[in-house]
Amino acid sequence: MGILTPKEARASFARGLDRPTAGMCPGFAQANLVALPERYAFDFLLFAQRNPKPMPLLDVVAPGETSPIAPGNLATELPRYRVFRSGELIEEVGDASEVWRDDLVTFLIGCSFTFEQALIEAGIDIAHISQCVNVPMFATSVPTRPAGIFSGPLVVSMRPIPASQVADAVRITSRYPSVHGAPVHVGDPEQIGIRDLSQPDYGEAVEIPEGTIPVFWACGVTPQAALAQAKADLVITHAPGRMLITDAPDHRYLIP
Amino acid sequence: MGILTPKEARASFARGLDRPTAGMCPGFAQANLVALPERYAFDFLLFAQRNPKPMPLLDVVAPGETSPIAPGNLATELPRYRVFRSGELIEEVGDASEVWRDDLVTFLIGCSFTFEQALIEAGIDIAHISQCVNVPMFATSVPTRPAGIFSGPLVVSMRPIPASQVADAVRITSRYPSVHGAPVHVGDPEQIGIRDLSQPDYGEAVEIPEGTIPVFWACGVTPQAALAQAKADLVITHAPGRMLITDAPDHRYLIP
Numbered sequence: 001m002g003i004l005t006p007k008e009a010r011a012s013f014a015r016g017l018d019r020p021t022a023g024m025c026p027g028f029a030q031a032n033l034v035a036l037p038e039r040y041a042f043d044f045l046l047f048a049q050r051n052p053k054p055m056p057l058l059d060v061v062a063p064g065e066t067s068p069i070a071p072g073n074l075a076t077e078l079p080r081y082r083v084f085r086s087g088e089l090i091e092e093v094g095d096a097s098e099v100w101r102d103d104l105v106t107f108l109i110g111c112s113f114t115f116e117q118a119l120i121e122a123g124i125d126i127a128h129i130s131q132c133v134n135v136p137m138f139a140t141s142v143p144t145r146p147a148g149i150f151s152g153p154l155v156v157s158m159r160p161i162p163a164s165q166v167a168d169a170v171r172i173t174s175r176y177p178s179v180h181g182a183p184v185h186v187g188d189p190e191q192i193g194i195r196d197l198s199q200p201d202y203g204e205a206v207e208i209p210e211g212t213i214p215v216f217w218a219c220g221v222t223p224q225a226a227l228a229q230a231k232a233d234l235v236i237t238h239a240p241g242r243m244l245i246t247d248a249p250d251h252r253y254l255i256p
Numbered sequence: 257m258g259i260l261t262p263k264e265a266r267a268s269f270a271r272g273l274d275r276p277t278a279g280m281c282p283g284f285a286q287a288n289l290v291a292l293p294e295r296y297a298f299d300f301l302l303f304a305q306r307n308p309k310p311m312p313l314l315d316v317v318a319p320g321e322t323s324p325i326a327p328g329n330l331a332t333e334l335p336r337y338r339v340f341r342s343g344e345l346i347e348e349v350g351d352a353s354e355v356w357r358d359d360l361v362t363f364l365i366g367c368s369f370t371f372e373q374a375l376i377e378a379g380i381d382i383a384h385i386s387q388c389v390n391v392p393m394f395a396t397s398v399p400t401r402p403a404g405i406f407s408g409p410l411v412v413s414m415r416p417i418p419a420s421q422v423a424d425a426v427r428i429t430s431r432y433p434s435v436h437g438a439p440v441h442v443g444d445p446e447q448i449g450i451r452d453l454s455q456p457d458y459g460e461a462v463e464i465p466e467g468t469i470p471v472f473w474a475c476g477v478t479p480q481a482a483l484a485q486a487k488a489d490l491v492i493t494h495a496p497g498r499m500l501i502t503d504a505p506d507h508r509y510l511i512p
Contacts, residue, residue, distance in 0.1 A: 042297055255431070
């Protein structure tokens with residue numbers, strides 16, 4: 001279907017298209033979406049402020065506002081949504097208008113697609129992409145810094161990186177603090193409570209090529225684990241891999 | 257009196273010492289302090305999230321909590337405080353315990369002292385330091401992005417930088433996004449509504465050395481302008497130049 005602009009992609013999702021967003025609209029940042037009632041919003045915003053590596057905020061949209069990086073209807077312009085009540089996943093829907101409420105505050109959280117593109121451009125193979133699986137993610141023994149009702153373990157994604165390219169991977173991703181930034185841990189999974197790399201808690205296992213070191217980045221699934229524990233009466237999120245495609249070019253998040 | 261640790265410096269302020277903090281505890285980050293009632297806290301946190309260049313948050317301390325970067329009593333451990341009611345400056349006090357309230361949320365906001373040190377180490381002269389005056393600051397015609405009750409102009413600080421060193425100054429400060437980061441504007445003050453560099457809105461004028469270009473950084477006075485407009489019933493801040501000295505080493509805020 002050719003390359004869509006972010007606006008066209010969002011419009012096609014609003015009309016009912018349902019597909020993973022990986023690889024769509026190259027060069028534009030994609031975002032995790034979390035919408036929750038206003039009375040939890042301060043705690044959640046503080047939780048993000050205190051845990052910027054797993055929860056880098058690209059934007060926060062208050063009731064009645066639209067986002068400059070995705071002006072339009074955030075209740076319809078993603079491919080698919082998940083609806084949670086009291087921490088339980090109730091349903092997945094293509095259009096969240098029916099369950100949306102006027103008091104929801106929407107958080108748009110950076111996603112690692114942006115830095116993966118930069119790694120690939122630097123000649124670093126991303127195993128889960130080459131192997132066509134979802135990135136493996138693990139709940140760690142490292143706690144997040146709590147805020148109000150939100151707490152829980154840091155969740156990390158793992159990418160096996162050739163030993164000779166680990167320094168490059170650190171250097172490149174550290175320049176993208178708004179999309180998880182530098183790794184939180186390099187090598188020795190046991191130190192952060194990961195016993196078996198072949199048994200991820202989320203996503204899928206990757207085959208680990210010889211000569212690579214497991215490198216761990218803070219992951220956007222971290223708030224989902226905290227939300228499940230907090231049991232808010234209503235939370236709406238994107239469905240995994242079906243992100244919000246924003247109008248913000250990736251390079252906006254590059255530092256320096 | 258020798259070089260104090262941050263903890264010793266805070267203790268001496270709690271005992272009544274009152275002096276500007278510039279140059280104290282080299283290598284440790286200093287912070288602007290803003291404490292305001294919980295009911296304004298979401299709006300203010302959102303205002304900071306939306307305007308990270310003028311309001312880079314180093315920490316947010318909820319009622320009953322202490323800050324990991326300055327554990328202790330934030331109502332006494334600064335040299336001097338300002339107390340505002342309904343947007344009006346009511347008094348300056350050395351000890352804020354009397355006016356402090358249980359429902360205050362405290363925001364610690366990054367300060368340019370950190371990046372000025374890095375500029376000096378790179379051989380870049382900082383005019384207001386050489387000339388022993390306070391940095392000149394200007395309200396601009398650039399609006400902040402509003403959040404709830406908070407809005408107002410972006411306030412910038414100005415440093416004249418030799419033309420041959422402007423690129424270095426950009427590069428170095430961009431590596432400190434938590435302490436205002438890269439300049440928001442280089443040269444041509446009129447484009448951002450500044451008519452006369454010799455008439456700053458805050459701080460003091462500097463003599464502008466020949467061959468320098470005025471370079472403008474987002475400034476931590478921005479939230480003060482927004483707070484004055486918002487007329488919250490109570491706001492407590494540090495007194496200008498009398499900052500919170502934190503335990504956080506400057507290099508923690510260096511990226512990458």
